[in-house]
Amino acid sequence: xxxxxxxxxxxxxxxxxxxxxxxxxxxxxxxxxxxxxxxxxxxxxxxxxxxxxxxxxxxxxxxxxxxxxxxxxxxxxxxxxxxxxxxxxxxxxxxxxxxxxxxxxxxxxxxxxxxxxxxxxxxxxxxxxxxxxxxxxxxxxxxxxxxxxxxxxxxxxxxxxxxxxxxxxxxxxxxxxxxxxxxxxxxxxxxxxxxxxxxxxxxxxxxxxxxxxxxxxxxxxxxxxxxxxxxxxxxxxxxxxxxxxxxxxxxxxxxxxxxxxxxxxxxxxxxxxxxxxxxxxxxxxxxxxxxxxxxxxxxxxxxxxxxxxxxxxxxxxxxxxxxxxxxxxxxxxxxxxxxxxxxxxxxxxxxxxxxxxxxxxxxxxxxxxxxxxxxxxxxxxxxxxxxxxxxxxxxxxxxxxxxxxxxxxxxxxxxxxxxxxxxxxxxxxxxxxxxxxxxxxxxxxxxxxxxxxxxxxxxxxxxxxxxxxxxxxxxxxxxxxxxxxxxxxxxxxxxxxxxxxxxxxxxxxxxxxxxxxxxxxxxxxxxxxxxxxxxxxxxxxxxxxxxxxxxxxxxxxxxxxxxxxxxxxxxxxxxxxxxxxxxxxxxxxxxxxxxxxxxxxxxxxxxxxxxxxxxxxxxxxxxxxxxxxxxxxxxxxxxxxxxxxxxxxxxxxxxxxxxxxxxxxxxxxxxxxxxxxxxxxxxxxxxxxxxxxxxxxxxxxxxxxxxxxxxxxxxxxxxxxxxxxxxxxxxxxxxxxxxxxxxxxxxxxxxxxxxxxxxxxxxxxxxxxxxxxxxxxxxxxxxxxxxxxxxxxxxxxxxxxxxxxxxxxxxxxxxxxxxxxxxxxxxxxxxxxxxxxxxxxxxxxxxxxxxxxxxxxxxxxxxxxxxxxxxxxxxxxxxxxx
Amino acid sequence: xxxxxxxxxxxxxxxxxxxxxxxxxxxxxxxxxxxxxxxxxxxxxxxxxxxxxxxxxxxxxxxxxxxxxxxxxxxxxxxxxxxxxxxxxxxxxxxxxxxxxxxxxxxxxxxxxxx
Numbered sequence: 001x002x003x004x005x006x007x008x009x010x011x012x013x014x015x016x017x018x019x020x021x022x023x024x025x026x027x028x029x030x031x032x033x034x035x036x037x038x039x040x041x042x043x044x045x046x047x048x049x050x051x052x053x054x055x056x057x058x059x060x061x062x063x064x065x066x067x068x069x070x071x072x073x074x075x076x077x078x079x080x081x082x083x084x085x086x087x088x089x090x091x092x093x094x095x096x097x098x099x100x101x102x103x104x105x106x107x108x109x110x111x112x113x114x115x116x117x118x119x120x121x122x123x124x125x126x127x128x129x130x131x132x133x134x135x136x137x138x139x140x141x142x143x144x145x146x147x148x149x150x151x152x153x154x155x156x157x158x159x160x161x162x163x164x165x166x167x168x169x170x171x172x173x174x175x176x177x178x179x180x181x182x183x184x185x186x187x188x189x190x191x192x193x194x195x196x197x198x199x200x201x202x203x204x205x206x207x208x209x210x211x212x213x214x215x216x217x218x219x220x221x222x223x224x225x226x227x228x229x230x231x232x233x234x235x236x237x238x239x240x241x242x243x244x245x246x247x248x249x250x251x252x253x254x255x256x257x258x259x260x261x262x263x264x265x266x267x268x269x270x271x272x273x274x275x276x277x278x279x280x281x282x283x284x285x286x287x288x289x290x291x292x293x294x295x296x297x298x299x300x301x302x303x304x305x306x307x308x309x310x311x312x313x314x315x316x317x318x319x320x321x322x323x324x325x326x327x328x329x330x331x332x333x334x335x336x337x338x339x340x341x342x343x344x345x346x347x348x349x350x351x352x353x354x355x356x357x358x359x360x361x362x363x364x365x366x367x368x369x370x371x372x373x374x375x376x377x378x379x380x381x382x383x384x385x386x387x388x389x390x391x392x393x394x395x396x397x398x399x400x401x402x403x404x405x406x407x408x409x410x411x412x413x414x415x416x417x418x419x420x421x422x423x424x425x426x427x428x429x430x431x432x433x434x435x436x437x438x439x440x441x442x443x444x445x446x447x448x449x450x451x452x453x454x455x456x457x458x459x460x461x462x463x464x465x466x467x468x469x470x471x472x473x474x475x476x477x478x479x480x481x482x483x484x485x486x487x488x489x490x491x492x493x494x495x496x497x498x499x500x501x502x503x504x505x506x507x508x509x510x511x512x513x514x515x516x517x518x519x520x521x522x523x524x525x526x527x528x529x530x531x532x533x534x535x536x537x538x539x540x541x542x543x544x545x546x547x548x549x550x551x552x553x554x555x556x557x558x559x560x561x562x563x564x565x566x567x568x569x570x571x572x573x574x575x576x577x578x579x580x581x582x583x584x585x586x587x588x589x590x591x592x593x594x595x596x597x598x599x600x601x602x603x604x605x606x607x608x609x610x611x612x613x614x615x616x617x618x619x620x621x622x623x624x625x626x627x628x629x630x631x632x633x634x635x636x637x638x639x640x641x642x643x644x645x646x647x648x649x650x651x652x653x654x655x656x657x658x659x660x661x662x663x664x665x666x667x668x669x670x671x672x673x674x675x676x677x678x679x680x681x682x683x684x685x686x687x688x689x690x691x692x693x694x695x696x697x698x699x700x701x702x703x704x705x706x707x708x709x710x711x712x713x714x715x716x717x718x719x720x721x722x723x724x725x726x727x728x729x730x731x732x733x734x735x736x737x738x739x740x741x742x743x744x745x746x747x748x749x750x751x752x753x754x755x756x757x758x759x760x761x762x763x764x765x766x767x768x769x770x771x772x773x774x775x776x777x778x779x780x781x782x783x784x785x786x787x788x789x790x791x792x793x794x795x796x797x798x799x800x801x802x803x804x805x806x807x808x809x810x811x812x813x814x815x816x817x818x819x820x821x822x823x824x825x826x827x828x829x830x831x832x833x834x835x836x837x838x839x840x841x842x843x844x845x846x847x848x849x850x851x852x853x854x855x856x857x858x859x860x861x862x863x864x865x866x867x868x869x870x871x872x873x874x875x876x877x878x879x880x881x882x
Numbered sequence: 883x884x885x886x887x888x889x890x891x892x893x894x895x896x897x898x899x900x901x902x903x904x905x906x907x908x909x910x911x912x913x914x915x916x917x918x919x920x921x922x923x924x925x926x927x928x929x930x931x932x933x934x935x936x937x938x939x940x941x942x943x944x945x946x947x948x949x950x951x952x953x954x955x956x957x958x959x960x961x962x963x964x965x966x967x968x969x970x971x972x973x974x975x976x977x978x979x980x981x982x983x984x985x986x987x988x989x990x991x992x993x994x995x996x997x
Contacts, residue, residue, distance in 0.1 A: 009941045024933060027910055027959050031929065034911040034956065058928030066934045 024064065032057060082397035090401065093370075095784070097402070099777035100366050103770060104406020104449050107359025109413025110766045111445040112437065114352050114759070116414075117421050120435035128264075129202025133295040134333035137169070137308065139287060141326055148329060151291050153276055154284040155315065155323070159291070162311050165304040166293040170197035171274060172265050173288050176533055177247045178735040179233070186735065188229070190247075191268035192275065200294050201264065208241035208256025216273040223252040224271040227260040247272075248535065265290055284322035292333065305330050351763040354501050358767055360452045361497055362774030365490040367399070367456040369781055399457030403450035410449070411442060488814055491778050495818025495855065498771035500825035502764060502851035507830060509760025516750050521676035521685065522575060522614040527742035528716035529574055532727060532734055533706050545696045551731065552693055552705060556607060558726040564713045569610030570693060570705035572603070574742070575678050576749045581703060584660035585689075587646050598660065601642060602678060602688035605703050610690075611637075611673055613711045614742075621653045621671030624692045634667040634695055642687035643672045665697070680749055709742065716741040768851050772858040779811055779862035783870065790870040791877070800871045804864065811863035815856060894927070894935050896978060899971040902945065902963045909950075909958035910936065936961060944970045 032053045039049035057063075090097040128134060138148040139155065151159075153171075160169040172193040179186045195211040198204070205224060215222050223245060234240050244251045247270070258271065295304055308328040316323045378391060414437060421435050534542040534551065541547045552570050559568045572581055584598040593599070608624040610616075619640055628635055636657075643652040656666040675685035691697065693705050712719050720739050727736055793803055901916045902908060908916070913936075914929040921927075939945045944967035952958040963971070 005941070005943060023959070024937075026957075027933065028930065030909075030952075030956055030958050031911045031914070034952070034954075034958075035929070037954070056929050058930035060930065063928075063930035063933055066931075 028057070028060060028063070079393070079397065082394045083401060085394060086398045086401045089398065096366060096370055096777070096781060097405075099773060099781075100363055100402050100453075101405040101409055103359055103362045103366075103773055103777075104403060104453065105409030105413055106766060106770055106773070107355055107362075108407055108410025108445045108449050109417065110355045110762075111352055112410065112414035112441050113417045113421050114355075114762075115441045115445070116418070116435045116438055117759075118352075119438055119441065128333075130200065130294055131202075131334060133167075133297070134201065135293050135295060135301070135304070135330045136333050136336045137291040137293055138329045138331065139326055140329050148331070150287050151289050151328075152284045152287045152322070153280055153289055154282050155326075156289050156291050157281060158315055159308065159311055159328075162314070163293075163307055165296060165299045165307045167296050168196055168200050169291060169293045170194045170200045171289045171291050172197055173274065173290065174266065174268075176531075176737075177270060178533070178535075179229075180246045180249055180733075180735075186233075186737065188269040188737070189267050190270040190272060191265055192272050194274050197292065198271075200292060203259065203262060203264075205256035206259045207238075208254070210256065211273050216275055218275045218277050220273055220275060221250060221252045222255045222273065223247065224256050224258055225254055226258055226263065226269040229269055230257045284319060293330070301330060301332065351505065351759065354505065354763065355766055355770065356448065358498065358501065358770045358774065359449065361494050362770060362777070363449075363453055364456045365494055365774060365778050366781070367453070369490065369778055371395075371457075395457045396454060399453045400450075402457075403446075403453040406449060406453070407446040410445065411437075414442070491775060491782075491811075491814045492818045492821065494771065494775055494778070495815055495859075496821035496825060498767065498775070498855060499819060499822025499852065500829050501767050501771075503822075503826035504829045505760055505764040505767060506851070509764055512760060515681050518677065518681045520575065520681070520746065521674050522616050524742040524746045526712055526714070526716060527613065528710045528712060528719050528723065528739070529742050529745060530708050530720075530723070530739040531706050531737045532708055533737070534704065534734075548704060549694055551734075552607060554730045555708065555727055556609070558730060559708070559710055559723055560609075562719065562722050562726060564719065566711040566713065567609045567613045568607075568708065568710040569613040570607040571610050571707050571709065572605050572703050572705055573678075574707040574709060574745065575614075575676050576680065576745055577707065582686075585657045586660050588656040588658070588666060590646070599646070600687075602686050603691065603699075603703060604688070605691045605693050605699065605705050607693050607705065610709065613709045614676075615711075616676055617674040619672045619674060621669070623671050623673065624690075628692050628694065632695075634665050634697055635670045635692060636667040637671040637673055637690040638669055639673055639675050639685065639688040639690075641675050641685050642689060643669075645687050659697075667691075667697075716743075764851070768854060772854065775855070776858050776862040779814075779859060780866045783807055783863055783866040787870040787873070790867065791873070794871060795876075803871050804867050807867040808860055808863045811859050812856075815859050819852065893978075894931065895939060896971075896974050897921075898932065898935055898939065899944065899963065899967060899974065902961060903968070903971055907950075907960045907962035909952060909960050911958070913961070939967070942970075943967075 032050070035053035035056060036046070036049045039052050040046060044052065054060075137151065137159065139151045140147055141149060150173075151171075156169070156171050160166075163169070170193065172191050175190040175192055177188060177190045179188060193211075195213045195216040198210045204210075206227060207230075208224075210224065211222065225240075225245065230236060230240060234243075237243075240254055241256060243254050245254055246252070252272070263269070293304070295301075305328075308330060312323075312327045316326060381391065382388065418435065418437065532555070534540075534548055542551065556568050556570065559565055581604065582600050582602045585601050586593075587599065606624070608626060608628075611618065611623045620643075621637075623637055624635065638652065643650075646652070646657070647655055652669050652672060655669050657669075658664045658666045673690070676688070677683070677685055678688070691699070708723075710716070710719065710723060724736050724739070727734055790803055794800070897917050898913055901913050905912070905916060910932055911929075914927070914932055917927060917932075936945065936947070940947060940961075943964060945961045946964050947959050947961045949957055950960045
């Protein structure tokens with residue numbers, strides 16, 4: 001309490017600049033006068049009386065100093081002195097100062113920028129209130145190679161009834177509706193959902209209300225619309241609730257509007273009740289639901305998984321025909337939505353750690369090198385009576401000034417990079433993910449760097465202040481080896497570290513780059529795509545197969561005659577739009593399959609020009625011709641994977657297989673085409689067959705062609721209007737949707753890899769820049785410090801070229817040692833990263849070579865420039881140099 | 883040979899407080915004289931060191947000071963004990979007596995007492 005009161009008084013004194021000095025002086029004068037009078041009274045001569053009084057009092061100055069120290073806080077007062085001293089010192093070595101500040105600035109800036117991206121994309125909560133407890137539940141059928149499959153309705157209802165781990169379970173499926181009437185027909189993604197899904201997620205409609213359980217029944221025509229549709233089609237009409245919207249020609253009552261950015265699941269724009277019929281609810285062999293669960297509070301993922309496994313085993317036992325080999329998997333919804341987020345988080349976190357590590361290494365190197373060079377100066381000051389505390393304080397003041405400078409610069413860099421960083425956000429989540437500067441992150445980065453700087457500054461100074469005798473007895477600078485050794489070790493260490501780091505980031509970046517540049521099996525450039533979904537309900541002529549074929553033919557004919565169009569083709573689903581669409585087949589002449597095992601083959605129904613439009617290469621045989629239509633022998637084109645899987649002897653052409661349904665006709669293989677990545681880049685192609693759109697084989701409507709691909713000359717987007725007009729001239733009611741270039745379609749699926757590859761490019765560049773800066777700083781600083789030595793050698797008759805090359809060669813020796821150590825480290829690091837690298841092994845040297853060249857060049861320049869400057873000066877001057 | 887002792891740290895403040903307690907308000911010179919008188923020649927105090935002690939006591943609220951006329955009509959700064967100062971003196975006195983008593987016991991103890 002007393003101490004606190006004193007402290008406050010002293011801080012106040014310091015702040016207002018109040019000094020008791022005048023009062024004290026007067027008091028002391030009076031004191032001395034009284035003592036002198038007393039002495040005179042005791043019989044001393046006045047002169048002697050004053051002298052005695054002073055003797056008794058002690059040194060006035062010392063008392064005043066002591067008093068001053070009592071009155072204010074010397075620590076704070078000295079700090080401002082120390083900072084002024086530091087600023088003068090730093091001004092004398094601008095190279096050092098600039099290097100440290102820029103290094104810190106880049107480190108802090110990169111850290112803040114990347115972290116704000118990670119925060120926005122990966123860490124920031126989803127838009128769901130119950131996010132942490134939300135999971136998605138999948139079916140797993142390892143025997144069929146099906147992972148994370150959409151569950152069958154009956155399984156969902158059994159899970160929901162039997163489990164004790166979820167507060168609730170909800171389901172949704174995907175559908176496509178056409179909005180008709182009130183403007184252009186528009187085809188949108190629709191999510192039929194159970195009435196509890198929105199409350200399970202914790203999402204409320206922006207306007208109106210959600211469905212009731214009563215409305216989740218067949219025949220109820222109610223709908224929730226997205227905020228985007230509300231804005232675009234209804235001009236944000238505040239009285240929208242209760243109005244009517246026509247979907248697929250049926251009037252639906254609008255119950256509400258969902259919040260902005262809410263498109264769950266996938267890119268839904270409308271939500272209707274799932275409304276399964278009793279028959280549908282009992283289905284176990286159609287798997288099309290997306291199932292979500294809300295974990296009960298306190299229930300872990302593990303215990304939920306255990307319980308679901310138990311339930312799966314029960315169901316397997318009760319329904320062996322449909323549920324044999326069927327298990328479940330549970331994935332946190334966040335992980336499911338953000339896709340491989342754990343890998344990405346790890347990767348980004350290590351990237352940030354790497355940047356910080358290099359920053360620290362640089363700053364440590366520079367601070368220690370500086371301290372080593374100032375050892376003599378410090379020793380002289382210690383010898384002249386400077387207190388060690390004072391010297392340490394000055395060291396700390398220097399660190400403080402540098403970290404403040406670096407922090408300011410770093411925050412500036414981060415601010416400047418925000419627009420660039422925003423480009424990294426994948427389009428699919430751009431609605432809600434907004435990277436922005438986060439004060440916690442800024443504070444964290446700044447504190448971290450400041451702590452490091454202070455620590456290294458303290459370490460450097462305390463080492464220097466510790467042994468003044470030793471430092472002084474070493475005599476003039478330049479003649480000792482110890483500091484030189486320290487610097488060399490630092491440079492070598494940093495080179496090694498940099499090489500390890502660059503190879504690692506290079507490999508990881510290369511992985512993503514490779515994924516982003518995987519051979520897709522087709523070339524996506526110069527292709528315009530769109531979807532023309534033909535209605536198959538009983539009211540339209542398109543329920544007839546021939547009417548559909550006639551529509552496709554007229555569209556293809558009309559489109560192919562447009563100027564600039566090279567070819568056009570129809571398919572069930574374009575690559576990257578739908579991973580599903582497979583069927584089971586029986587191979588002619590093959591032995592019967594064991595029970596529970598089937599030949600599952602991907603299936604697409606296409607027009608003849610589809611292959612040439614996508615440039616899917618023909619490997620053997622032929623593709624379809626116009627003459628293949630009608631009721632001739634069913635023909636089929638298969639991909640290489642299927643050919644290899646079922647006819648490993650290479651004699652697939654001419655062989656036959658049929659659907660695994662009694663009475664279906666045998667189909668003859670006429671050609672083999674290249675494999676195509678249908679689902680995404682990471683998923684390998686599977687066995688796949690293509691059927692002709694002209695052959696009516698009684699295939700379910702799901703497989704009917706709907707996606708149109710058009711290869712054009714020039715930018716595909718320019719053809720969008722002409723193509724749509726051509727389609728509407730054939731059927732003005734036909735909705736055309738998802739008009740986009742194939743490249744765009746691919747990009748939206750690849751954006752995560754591209755993002756990660758770009759991030760790694762960014763990390764590698766930042767790492768290389770920082771390391772180059774650090775190594776340059778260290779070498780050039782140490783060469784500059786040897787100006788005197790250069791002077792001596794020049795004075796003794798050394799040639800300038802000799803001096804120069806000896807310095808550059810010395811620097812290169814350090815580089816070589818660092819390179820060897822770094823290579824060893826890189827091999828170790830590559831092993832560690834092993835399981836994160838998807839099938840890349842050949843990248844190593846290509847990726848490793850560039851940074852090595854850049855490092856070598858920067859080292860050569862770092863040694864050459866200061867050495868040349870030093871050797872250019874008059875030797876006499878160099879000898880005198882400090 | 884006459885020995886003169888340096889003041890032990892902290893004790894000067896106690897002396898100042900006790901002096902003010904006994905004599906009432908005093909100026910610095912008066913306090914210095916009093917300490918000198920009581921301790922005789924046995925204590926070596928630079929009179930100047932009194933002032934930082936006075937300042938600290940004032941900052942702690944143990945003493946107050948004001949200008950006033952001295953006995954021979956000089957302007958002098960008079961210090962007097964506050965209530966907090968009285969309390970502080972009592973506490974310090976107890977402390978000191980306790981410490982002195984403990985030390986005294988150590989000096990009285992003999993080897994056989996510890997056996």
